[in-house]
Amino acid sequence: MPTPETGYDPSLGRKFVFVTGGVMSGLGKGITAASTGRLLADAGFDVTAVKIDPYLNVDAGTMNPYQHGEVYVLKDGGEVDLDLGNYERFLGVDMTSDHNVTTGKVYQEVIERERGGDYLGETVQIIPHVTDDIKRRIREAAAGTDVCIVEVGGTVGDIEGMPYLEALRQFAHEEDDDDILFTHVTLVPYSKNGEQKTKPTQHSVKELRSIGLQPDVLVGRCEDPLDEETREKIALFCDVPTAAVFSNPDVEDIYHVPLVVEEEGLDEYVMDRLGLTEEALAPANRDDRWRELVTRDRSGEVEIALVGKYDLEDAYMSVHEALKHAGQTCGVNVAVSWVDSDEMLDHHTERLRDADGVVVPGGFGSRGTAGKIEAVRYARENGVPYLGLCLGFQMAVVEYARNVLGLDGAHSAEIDAETPHPVIDLLPEQENCEDMGGTMRLGAHVTEIEHGTLAHEVYGDTRCTERHRHRYEVNPTYIDDLSSGPLRFSGSAGRRMEILEHDDHPFFLGTQFHPEFRSRPDRASPPFVGLIEAVLPADHEQPQTLDPEEVTA
Numbered sequence: 001m002p003t004p005e006t007g008y009d010p011s012l013g014r015k016f017v018f019v020t021g022g023v024m025s026g027l028g029k030g031i032t033a034a035s036t037g038r039l040l041a042d043a044g045f046d047v048t049a050v051k052i053d054p055y056l057n058v059d060a061g062t063m064n065p066y067q068h069g070e071v072y073v074l075k076d077g078g079e080v081d082l083d084l085g086n087y088e089r090f091l092g093v094d095m096t097s098d099h100n101v102t103t104g105k106v107y108q109e110v111i112e113r114e115r116g117g118d119y120l121g122e123t124v125q126i127i128p129h130v131t132d133d134i135k136r137r138i139r140e141a142a143a144g145t146d147v148c149i150v151e152v153g154g155t156v157g158d159i160e161g162m163p164y165l166e167a168l169r170q171f172a173h174e175e176d177d178d179d180i181l182f183t184h185v186t187l188v189p190y191s192k193n194g195e196q197k198t199k200p201t202q203h204s205v206k207e208l209r210s211i212g213l214q215p216d217v218l219v220g221r222c223e224d225p226l227d228e229e230t231r232e233k234i235a236l237f238c239d240v241p242t243a244a245v246f247s248n249p250d251v252e253d254i255y256h257v258p259l260v261v262e263e264e265g266l267d268e269y270v271m272d273r274l275g276l277t278e279e280a281l282a283p284a285n286r287d288d289r290w291r292e293l294v295t296r297d298r299s300g301e302v303e304i305a306l307v308g309k310y311d312l313e314d315a316y317m318s319v320h321e322a323l324k325h326a327g328q329t330c331g332v333n334v335a336v337s338w339v340d341s342d343e344m345l346d347h348h349t350e351r352l353r354d355a356d357g358v359v360v361p362g363g364f365g366s367r368g369t370a371g372k373i374e375a376v377r378y379a380r381e382n383g384v385p386y387l388g389l390c391l392g393f394q395m396a397v398v399e400y401a402r403n404v405l406g407l408d409g410a411h412s413a414e415i416d417a418e419t420p421h422p423v424i425d426l427l428p429e430q431e432n433c434e435d436m437g438g439t440m441r442l443g444a445h446v447t448e449i450e451h452g453t454l455a456h457e458v459y460g461d462t463r464c465t466e467r468h469r470h471r472y473e474v475n476p477t478y479i480d481d482l483s484s485g486p487l488r489f490s491g492s493a494g495r496r497m498e499i500l501e502h503d504d505h506p507f508f509l510g511t512q513f514h515p516e517f518r519s520r521p522d523r524a525s526p527p528f529v530g531l532i533e534a535v536l537p538a539d540h541e542q543p544q545t546l547d548p549e550e551v552t553a
C-alpha cells in the first residue's frame, strides 16, 4: 500500500545498501558491492543489485569497448554496463534492463512525461522530478527482494553524479534507519616510506558529508589489509566506529574477494546494521557451493588464444570469466593469451602455435576480420579446438565458404557490401532499421539442437536458451551449400542458424549467440567447458563434480 507521505509501496524491496566510491574510479567498488551481496545471499537472503551509470547514454549498447569495456547483454535484451555481468556472476541472479539506471533513461522518461503533459504545468526540475524518477527506479528494481545493493558509478564529487546522491539522501530520509546502509569505498595508498595514508579517504568522506550523506561503512582498497592504526584514524576522522572500517586488499582472483571481506566480518556487520542477523542462517548452515568452486584445486595449465581486435581485457570480460569458470569446473588453470587479429594477416599464424585452443569472440565492423578468418583456417586445418562466438561463428562460415567450398570472395555483407557471396547477411527485420541503439536481435532466444551432435553432447540437451546480440545471420540461400560437407548446423531457431560444427574435427563449435553471458562460477557455460575438456591433457585428473541437483538452476 502506498503511504500518504511518500506515495510509494513499502513492499518494494526491504533493505538497501548504497555503495559510493571516493578518490578515483576503477577501485573495484562493484566487486566489493557484489561480494557483500554474495555473502548476504549465502546467509539466505534474496539479493539483487542496481548499477547507476551517471552518463547521458540511454544504455551501453552504442558505447565503444575501448572506453567502457564490453557491452554486457541481459536475458531481456538489455545492453548494459559490464558491472551488471559481475553482479549476475556474483549473485547468481538474472537481472533486467531496469537494474541499470542511466541518466539517459531517467531524462528520457522525465522529458517524455513532460511532453505528455503529465506534470500538469509544473516547472520540471532535477529536484524533485529527476530525483523522484531515480528513487522510483531503485524501488521497482528492488521489488520482492530482501536486500538491494545500489552502486553509484563514478566518484563522489562528479557533477553528473550529484542528482543520484541527492536522490539517495532523500531515499534514506524516507526510509527507516535500519533499512538503509551507506558503504563508501575509497583508496588507501602507501606513501613512499610505506605508510598507509588516510587523507584521500578523509577528503572524500568530507565531500560526501557536504551533500548530506554520512557513510555507515568504509572499505579501504589497498595493497594489503589496513593496519589497526589506519582503521582507527579513518574511524576518528570520518566519524564511524572502528568496527565499521574494513579493508579490501589486492587478491589474485576477484572471486576470492567475498572470502576476504567475510574474514574481516563485513557481512556480519552489514546484517547487524540492517537488523537481519536474527533471520540469517547460522554460519554452519550457509551455502558454500560458490566457495567450493572458486577455491577448487586446479592442476596444470592450458592456453587459449583469444583472437580479438581490442588490446583490453575488459573488452572481452565475460569471455575471460567464462573461460575461468570452465577451468574451475575442469580443475585446470586457463591462461588466456590475447592475440591481435591484425597480426594474423598474410598467414602469420605463429602466434597461435603455442595455444591449445582458439577462441574468436564477437565483434563489429571490418577491422580485424581478415585475421579472424585466418585464425579459423588455422584451427580448422590443424585440428585445434575452436570456439567461435557470434562474429567468430560468422567468420567460421565465411572461411568455410571460401576455403572449402571455393566460393571466392564470400563474406559477411556487414564487412563487404559488394561480396559476390553474402553467406552472412542482414537479418530481414534489420533492413529498414536506422537507429543504432537497442535495435539488434537481442537477449535470450531458444535454440533447438540436433540429436547426436557435438552441440548435443556439450549441452546435454536438445535445446538451449542463450543470449544474442547481432544484426547479421547465415544467409538462408546458402544453407544447403554450406551443409553439404563436413560443416553442420547443429542448432537452429526456425530458419536462423545458431550453432555450427565440423564432423571431421576434434572440437569445432561456433555459436551465433553469446554463451559467455550466462556463465557463472557455479554454472560454467557448456560450450566453454566443452572447449576446455577438448584441450585437457589425457592424464588430467578431473576434480570431484557437484551433484547436478545441487547446482543452482
Ligand code: GLN
Binding pocket: 361, 362, 363, 364, 365, 389, 390, 391, 392, 394, 414, 469, 470, 471, 472, 473
Ligand atoms: N557484427 C556481427 C553482427 O552484427 C556480429 C555481432 C557480434 O559479434 N556480437 O551480426
